[in-house]
Amino acid sequence: MTESETEPQAKSTNREELEQVVIRFAGDSGDGMQLTGGEFTRTSAVMGNDLATFPDFPAEIRAPAGTLPGVSAFQLRFSNFDIHTPGDHPDVLVAMNPAALKVHLRELKKDGILLLNTAKFRPADLKKAKYEQNPLEDGSLEGWRVIKVDLEKLTHEALAESPLDKRSKDRCKNMYALGILYWLFSRDMEPSLRYIETKFGKKLPEVAAANKRVLQSGFNYADISGIFQTAYKVAPATFMKPGRYRNIMGSQAMCLGLVAASKQSGLPIMLGSYPITPASEVLHQLSSYKHHGVVTFQAEDEIAAVCAAIGASYVGKIGITSTSGPGLALKAEAIGLAVMTELPLVVINVQRAGPSTGLPTKTEQADLLQAMFGRNGECPVVVLSATMPSDAFDISFEAVRIALKHMTPVILLSDGYIANGAEPWLIPNAADLPEINVEFATAPPEGEEFQPYARDPETLARPWALPGTPGLMHRIGGLEKQDGTGNISYDPDNHEHMVKTRAEKVARVANDIPPATTIGPESGDVLVLGWGSTRGAITGAVTRLQKAGHKVSGCSIQYLNPLPPNLESLMRSFDKVILPEMNMGQLSLLLRARFLIDIESFCKVQGQPFSSDEIEERVLASLAEVK
Amino acid sequence: MSSSGVSLNKKDYKSDQDVRWCPGCGDYGILNSVQAAFADMGKDPAKTLIISGIGCSSRFPYYMNTYGFHTIHGRAPALATGAKLANPDLDVWVVTGDGDGLSIGGNHLIHALRRNVGVKVLLFNNRIYGLTKGQYSPTSEQGKMTKSTPLGSVDFPFKPIALALGARASFVARSIDIMGKHLEEMLKRADEHEGTAFIEIYQNCNIFNDGAYASFTEKAVRPNRILEVEHGKPLIFGAERNQALRFTENLEPQIVKVGEGGVDAGDLLPWDVHNPNSALAMALANLDEAQFPVPIGVLRSISRQAYETGVTSQIAIAQERKTETLDELLTGGETWEVK
Ligand code: SF4
Numbered sequence: 029m030t031e032s033e034t035e036p037q038a039k040s041t042n043r044e045e046l047e048q049v050v051i052r053f054a055g056d057s058g059d060g061m062q063l064t065g066g067e068f069t070r071t072s073a074v075m076g077n078d079l080a081t082f083p084d085f086p087a088e089i090r091a092p093a094g095t096l097p098g099v100s101a102f103q104l105r106f107s108n109f110d111i112h113t114p115g116d117h118p119d120v121l122v123a124m125n126p127a128a129l130k131v132h133l134r135e136l137k138k139d140g141i142l143l144l145n146t147a148k149f150r151p152a153d154l155k156k157a158k159y160e161q162n163p164l165e166d167g168s169l170e171g172w173r174v175i176k177v178d179l180e181k182l183t184h185e186a187l188a189e190s191p192l193d194k195r196s197k198d199r200c201k202n203m204y205a206l207g208i209l210y211w212l213f214s215r216d217m218e219p220s221l222r223y224i225e226t227k228f229g230k231k232l233p234e235v236a237a238a239n240k241r242v243l244q245s246g247f248n249y250a251d252i253s254g255i256f257q258t259a260y261k262v263a264p265a266t267f268m269k270p271g272r273y274r275n276i277m278g279s280q281a282m283c284l285g286l287v288a289a290s291k292q293s294g295l296p297i298m299l300g301s302y303p304i305t306p307a308s309e310v311l312h313q314l315s316s317y318k319h320h321g322v323v324t325f326q327a328e329d330e331i332a333a334v335c336a337a338i339g340a341s342y343v344g345k346i347g348i349t350s351t352s353g354p355g356l357a358l359k360a361e362a363i364g365l366a367v368m369t370e371l372p373l374v375v376i377n378v379q380r381a382g383p384s385t386g387l388p389t390k391t392e393q394a395d396l397l398q399a400m401f402g403r404n405g406e407c408p409v410v411v412l413s414a415t416m417p418s419d420a421f422d423i424s425f426e427a428v429r430i431a432l433k434h435m436t437p438v439i440l441l442s443d444g445y446i447a448n449g450a451e452p453w454l455i456p457n458a459a460d461l462p463e464i465n466v467e468f469a470t471a472p473p474e475g476e477e478f479q480p481y482a483r484d485p486e487t488l489a490r491p492w493a494l495p496g497t498p499g500l501m502h503r504i505g506g507l508e509k510q511d512g513t514g515n516i517s518y519d520p521d522n523h524e525h526m527v528k529t530r531a532e533k534v535a536r537v538a539n540d541i542p543p544a545t546t547i548g549p550e551s552g553d554v555l556v557l558g559w560g561s562t563r564g565a566i567t568g569a570v571t572r573l574q575k576a577g578h579k580v581s582g583c584s585i586q587y588l589n590p591l592p593p594n595l596e597s598l599m600r601s602f603d604k605v606i607l608p609e610m611n612m613g614q615l616s617l618l619l620r621a622r623f624l625i626d627i628e629s630f631c632k633v634q635g636q637p638f639s640s641d642e643i644e645e646r647v648l649a650s651l652a653e654v655k
Numbered sequence: 656m657s658s659s660g661v662s663l664n665k666k667d668y669k670s671d672q673d674v675r676w677c678p679g680c681g682d683y684g685i686l687n688s689v690q691a692a693f694a695d696m697g698k699d700p701a702k703t704l705i706i707s708g709i710g711c712s713s714r715f716p717y718y719m720n721t722y723g724f725h726t727i728h729g730r731a732p733a734l735a736t737g738a739k740l741a742n743p744d745l746d747v748w749v750v751t752g753d754g755d756g757l758s759i760g761g762n763h764l765i766h767a768l769r770r771n772v773g774v775k776v777l778l779f780n781n782r783i784y785g786l787t788k789g790q791y792s793p794t795s796e797q798g799k800m801t802k803s804t805p806l807g808s809v810d811f812p813f814k815p816i817a818l819a820l821g822a823r824a825s826f827v828a829r830s831i832d833i834m835g836k837h838l839e840e841m842l843k844r845a846d847e848h849e850g851t852a853f854i855e856i857y858q859n860c861n862i863f864n865d866g867a868y869a870s871f872t873e874k875a876v877r878p879n880r881i882l883e884v885e886h887g888k889p890l891i892f893g894a895e896r897n898q899a900l901r902f903t904e905n906l907e908p909q910i911v912k913v914g915e916g917g918v919d920a921g922d923l924l925p926w927d928v929h930n931p932n933s934a935l936a937m938a939l940a941n942l943d944e945a946q947f948p949v950p951i952g953v954l955r956s957i958s959r960q961a962y963e964t965g966v967t968s969q970i971a972i973a974q975e976r977k978t979e980t981l982d983e984l985l986t987g988g989e990t991w992e993v994k
Binding site for chain 2: 275501
């Protein structure tokens, strides 16, 4: 394989200009759909498109091949304009087998392109997917532009000369499909060829050669076979702020934010974590930053993970723990200890569908109340949430900043959709990041006793007194403290005073956060309010409604406790507030109770994100009621 | 002498808090021994961190003029692991009990032991729950009558030192609250050890389980009932020093007479705390206390890298191999420019 075989652009065929395309790759868990989708994404990012992705994989690592539960999918949307979601209905569906077809066909747009791998439509395959008849023959695919390709046969032909065994050759077929789509959408093949080379080149040169060859063959096949009448182009996005971009996934951005906060505060990170879907990526990512002084500790369980982080915080490091909902439940008592001992701590919860084990690989926002209240006693913590992959960086930086400055645990929410989703990210300059100033306690003047629970008059934070410092020896613990001295106190008035002080300390964080901002004017008929990963769908819906002339604005908040100080007046500036949430109305419940505002809750609990369409429809229905 | 060159004595380790254990509790003796040993070792109170869980024993840090963290039930070893990893220069001690360390916190204890984190674990074993007012614990003998077991406990108990050996602990010792000098010696040996040092301390709870150890700790019977294990010496005990414990090929324990009409002292195997094979230590740890003398002392002390040393050196190597500015990190792999 030489570089000269690379032909970035096709020569023939008309190229029609499109504004955006949504593609969904679907196949067996073993078909490499995540990798294929990921490659298309990276390439499109490098070509300057805006994009959003949605990986959707089964809970089992490898469900039986060819069955419905084993279907793994990856959707991506790329465009020449500003987009916020991976799109509602795909324009193109690649189905590697009948099971993938069955699960995903109903979402494919009418007249959309359906690329089918005919090699996998044998009677046995159809049976596994519970098809009574062959959909290729019974007319059920009418209305879609069906492209039938025997990916297996073509892959083997392309690899006739390759020394690989049959199985290894089979595994290259996803690259054939990718090559076809690269031709169809005029993608540059260089980034993928480079990637294959770096991934396999050194260790498995034959595998690298085979993958590159198959990718190229898929591209050439689409060009010469005439299976498509038209090919397409999507120009680079033009709205984007100038600067250097990279493609980034939510969990990755979150980890970079943590490391950046570590650099800006001069304190190393100590992560205690226990593997759990979909949060393990945080553990993996941070474990690869040892050269930035990051210590990661894979603990024996969720409780040990958070306790180790608290131990690290006590001695002056940035203690962080990462988990998902079931793990947060296990950490509850320890978070209470951090509240009582008033130590900084960051608890990352990448939410998944619950209760109990629930749907581990599916997304949900149903841990908000757990984050707020899921501990014994009056136990306030700061609660923040990422809203999209690219803002996970800022919000994790912010979580560390608040924890250190206010001496408080911060629960940072994300979810499977944000964590695994990807989009372009405007890379910040390190020089533009704020410093995080940390002051450790020093010995008091001669004759004065050190007061571990003395308070900063502005934030009410107590001093951070590190073991190892002469003259500051003190004892802390989970028993109620006397304010100031920190000694154990059973005094009833002191207890009430401390409960209120801990609440006030968290409430005062509101003085230290930005106001909520709106998409559109700050008053009108309807405010679509959200938090977390609904932001993309809300933005998409609100933008369309505004274009249609409706007085609808959107707002997506990252600060959940305390709330942005202007939120109440903002809500009161609209006739209606509609709040879509992937839960049974948890933020609605909080806001209604707090502000007595009659918020309309719009819930979806299917383990799937909202689409912009769903929100748009709901708002239109609500507007119709008003009129 | 402390590391700062100031000579310290016992009272320098006493905090200003009133000690609140029941009068007569074995915890007083342990506190006294710890303070005496710390003074002898010249520990710098500012560099010493004592971490405990929940229970009577776990009030310990409040009474020591060092840094202290009274955490939550069972979790002290986990918290201590984090603290030691985050600052290996600190001298970290864990104080726990049979309920705290073996019941609710059993998982953390065994994992700390296998990792060999450089913390010293003092497990006060009184074979009862004291702070919750007298329920049987995981070390209570079978048939124990308590408020929660009016007909006697059915559970089979742990032997903490056997559990520690099973968790592949690198240092395992046992001592007794009322044997102050012995306990101080054990604390010093633990202090010198690299990695986790585990000391089980038999402690009398005179309120809920008084006399739990009287059958071998009473002055009159002690010489015949307690076997002081010492490195390099055979397992000899008895007022006359004429009895010995030895093990058959099948590791069955036997008591033999030494000297006249018995075996020759020179034929007895000297105890080796560094023996990489833990089988003999395990056999000793599992002795039935009704039939055999009760072993105290260091049973095992082997050399293994402390966990934090391994973790810290990985970081140092990674930092040596790769320097990356924050800008380089953020930029990552493939990027593109929007003009
Ligand atoms: S209850 Fe028992 S262990 Fe607890 S302080 Fe009293 S005597 Fe000591």
